[in-house]
Amino acid sequence: xxxxxxxxxxxxxxxxxxxxxxxxxxxRDWGSRDLEFIAMTERVRLGVEEIAGVADGxxxxxxxxxxxxxxxxxxxxxxxxxxxxxxxLVNGAYGHRIRQVCDYHGxxxxxxxxxxxxxxxxxxxxxxxxSNADITHVVAVHCETTSGILNPIAEIAKVVQDxxxxxxxxxxxxxxxxxLSVQDVPCLAIVASSNKCLEGxxxxxxxxxxxxxxxxxxxxxxxLALDIHAQWVGFEINGQWRFTPPTQVxxxxxxxxxxxxxxxxxxARGRRYAGNCQVLIEGMRRLGFKTYLSDNLQAPIIVTFxxxxxxxxxxxxxxxxxKNKGFAIYPGxxxxxxxFRIGCIGHLFEDDMKAAVEAVRDVLTEMEISL
Numbered sequence: 354x355x356x357x358x359x360x361x362x363x364x365x366x367x368x369x370x371x372x373x374x375x376x377x378x379x380x381r382d383w384g385s386r387d388l389e390f391i392a393m394t395e396r397v398r399l400g401v402e403e404i405a406g407v408a409d410g411x412x413x414x415x416x417x418x419x420x421x422x423x424x425x426x427x428x429x430x431x432x433x434x435x436x437x438x439x440x441x442l443v444n445g446a447y448g449h450r451i452r453q454v455c456d457y458h459g460x461x462x463x464x465x466x467x468x469x470x471x472x473x474x475x476x477x478x479x480x481x482x483x484s485n486a487d488i489t490h491v492v493a494v495h496c497e498t499t500s501g502i503l504n505p506i507a508e509i510a511k512v513v514q515d516x517x518x519x520x521x522x523x524x525x526x527x528x529x530x531x532x533l534s535v536q537d538v539p540c541l542a543i544v545a546s547s548n549k550c551l552e553g554x555x556x557x558x559x560x561x562x563x564x565x566x567x568x569x570x571x572x573x574x575x576x577l578a579l580d581i582h583a584q585w586v587g588f589e590i591n592g593q594w595r596f597t598p599p600t601q602v603x604x605x606x607x608x609x610x611x612x613x614x615x616x617x618x619x620x621a622r623g624r625r626y627a628g629n630c631q632v633l634i635e636g637m638r639r640l641g642f643k644t645y646l647s648d649n650l651q652a653p654i655i656v657t658f659x660x661x662x663x664x665x666x667x668x669x670x671x672x673x674x675x676k677n678k679g680f681a682i683y684p685g686x687x688x689x690x691x692x693f694r695i696g697c698i699g700h701l702f703e704d705d706m707k708a709a710v711e712a713v714r715d716v717l718t719e720m721e722i723s724l
Contacts, residue, residue, distance in 0.1 A: 361679045362705055366498045366526055366655045367549040369699030371609070375553060378608040383600035390600065391592040393607050398588070400610035404551075404619060405543055405561045406534025412542075413567065415581045415588065417558045418599055421525040421546035424558025425451065427579035428521055428544045429492065430458045431570050432562060437489040440465065440481065440518075442473040442509070445499030446686055447523060451492050458575045463488070469500045469687055470646055475508045482516035490519045490541070496527040496652040499686045500645055501694070503531070503652035510538045519566070525549060526654050529613060530623045530698065541566055547602060550622060550654075552700055553609035556602035627653040629697040629706045636710030637695075640717065641724025645692055653697055655683070660691040663722045668693060671716060678712040 363369045383390045398414040405412065417424050429451070433439060439462040441451050448466070455462040465481060467473060473493065482488055491513045495506045506522060513520040519541040524533055528545035529552075535543065542562040547553035560581050567585050574580035578596065587595045616622055630653035634644060637658060645657035660666060668684060671693075675682060685692030695709070717724070 361676055361681050362701060362709070363681050363699060364696045364701070364709060365681060365683045366694070366696050366698065367546070368555045369548065369552065369696065370701055371552055371554065371605070372612060372700045374612065375605050375608050375700075378604045379554060379601040381601070381604065383604065385594065385598050385600060390603075393603060394588070394594070394598070395592055397603060397607050397610060400607075400614075401559055401561060404529055404610075404613070406536045407561065408536060411564060412535050412561050413564050413585065415560045415562060415567070415585045416594070416603075417560070417579070417581065417584060418556070418594070418596065419558055420555065421544070421549075421558045422450065423579065424544045424546060424560055425523055425525075426454045426458075427558070427574075427576075427581045428542050428560045428562065429454050429460065430576060430579060431574045431581040432519075432521065432542055432560075432566055433460055433490050434573050435459065435575075437461075438487050439463070440485075440488050440491045442478070442491065442493040442504070443467070444471060444473065444502065444504070445469050445494065445497035447494050447497055447499065447525070451494075451523065469497075469689070470502065470650065472502060472504045472650065473509060475505060475512055478509065479512045479516070482512065482518060488516075488518055490521060492521045492523065494523040494525075495533065496524075496531065496654050498526045498655050498694075500657050501652055501655045502646055502650050503527075506533065507538050510540055514539045526698075527652065529619060530626050530654070531652065532619055532623070535561065547606045547609070550626070550698055551606065551609050551613060552698075553606035554602050556599040557606055623653065625702070626697050628703050629653065629701055630656060632703045632706040633695060633697055633710065636707065637713065640710070640714055645687070645690060655694050655696040655698070657685060657687065657692050657694050660685070660693060661722055661724055663724070665720050665722050670720065674716040674719060675712055678715065680709045680712050
């Protein structure tokens with residue numbers, strides 16, 4: 354068992370707990386124009402493309418400074434023309450955020466919204482696209498971390514393709530752990546970041562976009578910094594970032610991708626997280642907690658639990674006591690239900706989840722909470 358006193362485990366959807374070797378990768382200074390750093394940039398791009406299932410050069414990885422939201426905004430504003438019409442599938446906070454991006458940048462959009470514990474209805478999507486032939490793009494979230502729900506992205510992709518539209522997938526909380534290949538799931542772009550299932554540090558987002566679409570994207574972007582066409586052209590010309598790159602974060606991601614491959618890739622990473630998730634849910638249910646989602650909708654990424662109704666329960670105190678025992682969790686993000694969330698991802702294992710459940714049990718006793 355690791356020492357939790359000085360380095361609490363982050364049971365969150367990211368930033369999350371990283372391996373010691375990923376941390377150590379960040380202690381070196383890099384010159385952004387050094388050939389070694391340029392080679393690292395290319396290695397990371399190719400590593401991301403491999404994880405995304407790119408095998409024929411159909412898609413390319415464009416790295417971007419910033420969080421995952423930066424990359425989502427960059428993909429939407431660079432790949433969707435200013436006269437494009439967008440359908441946003443919404444069942445949580447990140448679908449709402451995509452709508453905000455469209456608002457900020459003047460992209461006309463429509464919404465199909467379901468409750469936070471209900472996946473998008475594929476039949477309704479097909480009917481909407483059939484009756485709205487002017488829709489050019491659909492944007493969907495793969496795993497919506499508001500609740501932890503796994504949306505049926507393959508079925509969504511097929512419907513979008515059948516109606517000759519283009520799909521952008523926000524795969525922030527799934528990329529690297531849940532199968533998502535551009536060969537099997539037709540899409541214009543997959544968007545993700547360094548600090549979730551790849552187990553790197555925060556600071557890099559990326560877009561795995563269709564090469565042909567990137568070639569046609571010049572002039573679409575409303576933002577200089579978020580123009581992924583220009584960023585891609587820079588990488589293609591000399592391998593360099595347009596603006597100051599997050600050098601240490603890239604080194605951490607390079608190491609994280611290497612460890613991802615050593616572990617066995619997407620399948621092995623997903624199985625570890627699924628084991629973590631099962632241990633967590635079974636243990637919390639034994640304590641009396643109820644999950645928000647039914648098991649068939651639950652992604653092995655983050656789990657939402659209903660807050661206890663006991664009047665002794667106060668989340669901030671619950672959080673602080675757990676953190677003092679070495680575990681940091683997340684508050685709930687649901688709009689209609691009081692909840693909190695516990696993540697299953699990061700450099701965590703089943704023994705860590707068992708220890709977390711034991712810590713929750715001890716805190717319930719300390720706070721005199723009955724379930």
